[in-house]
Amino acid sequence: MTRVPKLLLLFLLIGLCLLIGFLTTDGCKAPEPPQKAAVPEKAVLVIHGGAGAPPANELPQAERKKYKKVLEDALRQGYKALQKEKGTSLDAVVAAIEVMENSGVFNAGKGAVFTHEGRNELDASIMEGKHKMAGAVAGVTRLKNPIRAARAVMEKSPHVLMIGDGAERFALSLKVVEEVNPVYFWTEERWKELQKALKKEEMQKNQGKRLPRKAGATDRHFGTVGAVALDNNGNLAAGTSTGGLTNKRHGRVGDSPIIGAGTYADNQACAVSCTGHGETFIRHAVAHDIAARVQYKRLSVARAVAEVLDGIPEEKDGLGGVIALDRQGSWAMHYDQHTDGMFRGCITKDGKISLWIYQDKE
Amino acid sequence: MTRVPKLLLLFLLIGLCLLIGFLTTDGCKAPEPPQKAAVPEKAVLVIHGGAGAPPANELPQAERKKYKKVLEDALRQGYKALQKEKGTSLDAVVAAIEVMENSGVFNAGKGAVFTHEGRNELDASIMEGKHKMAGAVAGVTRLKNPIRAARAVMEKSPHVLMIGDGAERFALSLKVVEEVNPVYFWTEERWKELQKALKKEEMQKNQGKRLPRKAGATDRHFGTVGAVALDNNGNLAAGTSTGGLTNKRHGRVGDSPIIGAGTYADNQACAVSCTGHGETFIRHAVAHDIAARVQYKRLSVARAVAEVLDGIPEEKDGLGGVIALDRQGSWAMHYDQHTDGMFRGCITKDGKISLWIYQDKE
Numbered sequence: 001m002t003r004v005p006k007l008l009l010l011f012l013l014i015g016l017c018l019l020i021g022f023l024t025t026d027g028c029k030a031p032e033p034p035q036k037a038a039v040p041e042k043a044v045l046v047i048h049g050g051a052g053a054p055p056a057n058e059l060p061q062a063e064r065k066k067y068k069k070v071l072e073d074a075l076r077q078g079y080k081a082l083q084k085e086k087g088t089s090l091d092a093v094v095a096a097i098e099v100m101e102n103s104g105v106f107n108a109g110k111g112a113v114f115t116h117e118g119r120n121e122l123d124a125s126i127m128e129g130k131h132k133m134a135g136a137v138a139g140v141t142r143l144k145n146p147i148r149a150a151r152a153v154m155e156k157s158p159h160v161l162m163i164g165d166g167a168e169r170f171a172l173s174l175k176v177v178e179e180v181n182p183v184y185f186w187t188e189e190r191w192k193e194l195q196k197a198l199k200k201e202e203m204q205k206n207q208g209k210r211l212p213r214k215a216g217a218t219d220r221h222f223g224t225v226g227a228v229a230l231d232n233n234g235n236l237a238a239g240t241s242t243g244g245l246t247n248k249r250h251g252r253v254g255d256s257p258i259i260g261a262g263t264y265a266d267n268q269a270c271a272v273s274c275t276g277h278g279e280t281f282i283r284h285a286v287a288h289d290i291a292a293r294v295q296y297k298r299l300s301v302a303r304a305v306a307e308v309l310d311g312i313p314e315e316k317d318g319l320g321g322v323i324a325l326d327r328q329g330s331w332a333m334h335y336d337q338h339t340d341g342m343f344r345g346c347i348t349k350d351g352k353i354s355l356w357i358y359q360d361k362e
Numbered sequence: 363m364t365r366v367p368k369l370l371l372l373f374l375l376i377g378l379c380l381l382i383g384f385l386t387t388d389g390c391k392a393p394e395p396p397q398k399a400a401v402p403e404k405a406v407l408v409i410h411g412g413a414g415a416p417p418a419n420e421l422p423q424a425e426r427k428k429y430k431k432v433l434e435d436a437l438r439q440g441y442k443a444l445q446k447e448k449g450t451s452l453d454a455v456v457a458a459i460e461v462m463e464n465s466g467v468f469n470a471g472k473g474a475v476f477t478h479e480g481r482n483e484l485d486a487s488i489m490e491g492k493h494k495m496a497g498a499v500a501g502v503t504r505l506k507n508p509i510r511a512a513r514a515v516m517e518k519s520p521h522v523l524m525i526g527d528g529a530e531r532f533a534l535s536l537k538v539v540e541e542v543n544p545v546y547f548w549t550e551e552r553w554k555e556l557q558k559a560l561k562k563e564e565m566q567k568n569q570g571k572r573l574p575r576k577a578g579a580t581d582r583h584f585g586t587v588g589a590v591a592l593d594n595n596g597n598l599a600a601g602t603s604t605g606g607l608t609n610k611r612h613g614r615v616g617d618s619p620i621i622g623a624g625t626y627a628d629n630q631a632c633a634v635s636c637t638g639h640g641e642t643f644i645r646h647a648v649a650h651d652i653a654a655r656v657q658y659k660r661l662s663v664a665r666a667v668a669e670v671l672d673g674i675p676e677e678k679d680g681l682g683g684v685i686a687l688d689r690q691g692s693w694a695m696h697y698d699q700h701t702d703g704m705f706r707g708c709i710t711k712d713g714k715i716s717l718w719i720y721q722d723k724e
Binding site: 127138139158161162164165166167170248250251253254259260278279282284285288289293296297 | 645
């Protein structure tokens with residue numbers, strides 16, 4: 001064998017190594033989007049108040065302040081829960097979501113949207129990443145804080161998902177959640193949204209007339225609230241709570257109470273909470289798919305979230321968004337191009353709060 | 363540079379290539395379990411009638427025949443649907459599951475187990491792999507064939523999951539499924555199972571006495587029926603239908619109607635239907651996890667199914683089982699070591715039927 005073929009072989013091998021290396025490290029991986037200096041790299045609690053904020057020019061400063069005040073309060077309450085001696089990521093998730101459920105400004109708890117029949121049917125779920133325990137409730141109508149009921153299903157029952165009357169009876173029998181008259185959930189804004197949606201539906205039915213896609217920002221208000229947290233023991237948790245879709249049919253359940261669709265937590269991967277077009281999130285098992293890509297493809301949470309959302313065929317009315325957090329405190333917030341904004345924020349280990357509604361920090 | 367270091371470099375590079383190759387092809391991959399000559403390698407329809415068959419010595423031949431007759435009939439009806447000119451994998455899944463729902467011998471449709479309150483609350487879901495469309499119903503009490511209702515949710519509504527009364531009203535309004543008096547679902551065997559379970563619960567409550575784990579085979583009867591199919595267009599579909607768990611609490615929902623937990627289909631990966639301890643299947647998003655490992659780790663369906671089930675912490679009362687099928691017709695049936703048997707069968711493209719209850723073909 002002469003020197004030349006041996007050198008050729010050497011180069012071929014080096015090329016092969018590079019190729020294999022390239023393929024196994026997720027090929028043409030784009031660099032992570034640069035984060036501005038003001039944006040913290042690590043967080044202990046990340047929350048959302050739903051994708052589907054009105055377009056930026058339709059949301060006055062006074063309104064923005066109202067949303068941000070609730071987000072900030074939720075982050076503070078969640079952070080306080082984490083600071084307690086035995087505070088867990090589950091405590092933080094419940095504390096943060098409860099603030100948002102009680103606020104009346106998001107589509108969860110007080111402030112939930114109305115069904116076609118003018119009722120409020122609420123869904124929620126929670127999961128922790130160490131033992132992958134989970135709990136969820138769907139279609140409940142008289143529990144003030146569905147997220148508490150979800151936690152009770154996880155911790156006090158052998159079940160994971162309970163629906164309707166059975167879920168209510170179970171949670172109320174344990175006295176872990178306050179019972180309210182369903183009228184508690186009535187808010188003028190949501191009622192008007194339903195009337196608008198019903199009118200639109202009627203028009204479409206009677207005249208066969210199609211309304212423009214972006215007829216009214218509120219039509220696409222997905223709402224939903226969610227939180228992902230990391231505690232001092234390195235355990236992750238995720239939770240989501242929602243009133244669903246305005247004008248949804250009686251009995252319709254979206255992704256929020258579905259473990260693997262709207263919520264997932266696994267210490268081996270990450271914690272995820274979703275908001276948006278629930279049906280699409282269920283069909284693509286979005287929350288679990290993000291965790292699977294982090295675990296099997298060894299992607300960062302930011303890249304896994306982007307890959308999953310960008311891989312779903314376009315939804316003209318907006319798909320929605322996701323928040324995710326891993327055990328290193330690396331986090332991601334992402335929503336699709338047809339979604340105008342997502343109410344969201346995070347808090348770092350040393351208590352620094354950041355809040356966003358649109359692409360820029362504001 | 364002398365010849366020796368260059369050779370050394372060459373060997374190092376070869377070693378590196380081998381190592382990378384080894385790591386990226388799933389490392390110390392065990393060989394697929396050898397299949398006996400009589401077992402077909404390819405199938406177009408695979409079905410199950412539930413994990414949790416009684417121990418082999420407790421199931422007389424006459425009983426086995428009864429189960430197998432239904433399995434065979436389900437395979438034939440599903441196959442017939444596939445043979446029709448425009449027959450799809452969805453048609454095959456519905457046809458096969460309907461036979462099992464109507465048989466009275468499996469825990470789905472007629473033959474469903476009873477809740478703690480002595481009612482039947484049925485769940486079902488269906489999904490197709492081309493567009494990943496899906497439909498599901500949970501907690502329905504007066505629909506003869508829940509799998510038909512699930513298909514109607516997928517095809518005739520904008521929703522994926524509908525529950526309880528809302529799901530029933532929707533399906534009945536379309537006249538796609540027969541309405542029955544809930545008494546239709548009453549069977550003597552299931553009623554006796556509930557009485558036994560209630561008695562056991564009462565004993566445990568009153569005496570603080572723990573009964574032996576394998577107290578009665580029927581206690582662990584998971585039942586559930588499911589099917590995965592592949593049609594001439596290369597499209598996959600999966601479906602699952604169940605009565606849930608004997609003595610389950612009113613409102614409890616297991617994995618069967620949960621897309622990603624009990625059912626999943628994606629032409630990029632495989633079609634999956636699960637049976638067993640529903641709560642565990644939800645928490646581990648079993649159906650989607652199998653699809654994710656086929657897609658991201660490039661495992662065979664057999665290996666993905668085994669990896670997922672074997673990776674779940676042991677359930678003393680038995681975890682359950684899974685059937686899966688890919689676009690090449692490669693299939694898998696797997697159940698955990700604490701499960702005595704799983705009613706199951708498959709049919710090949712040329713109509714050859716194979717049936718099993720325990721490990722050996724019989």
